[in-house]
Amino acid sequence: MKLNLLSCDAQSPNKRAIANCIAEISTNMSSSLSNELTEILLEGDAVDIELEDKNAGSGLRALRKLSIDYQIIE
Numbered sequence: 001m002k003l004n005l006l007s008c009d010a011q012s013p014n015k016r017a018i019a020n021c022i023a024e025i026s027t028n029m030s031s032s033l034s035n036e037l038t039e040i041l042l043e044g045d046a047v048d049i050e051l052e053d054k055n056a057g058s059g060l061r062a063l064r065k066l067s068i069d070y071q072i073i074e
Contacts, residue, residue, distance in 0.1 A: 003049050
């Protein structure tokens with residue numbers, strides 16, 4: 001499943017928690033790449049990631065918990 005992470009609406013977003021979440025739910029992503037994508041997301045640009053289908057439900061819940069708006073691409 002492919003996602004487009006649009007924005008983070010949290011008042012004071014936890015960069016480490018967001019980066020860990022992205023690294024955990026994404027397919028084949030290193031922690032350094034997830035840190036870079038977190039910075040891009042928090043600057044206001046959209047980020048594309050790919051989720052493993054078996055973890056899609058829990059991954060989407062984790063993103064919602066961190067106040068991250070997303071769009072499902074496929």
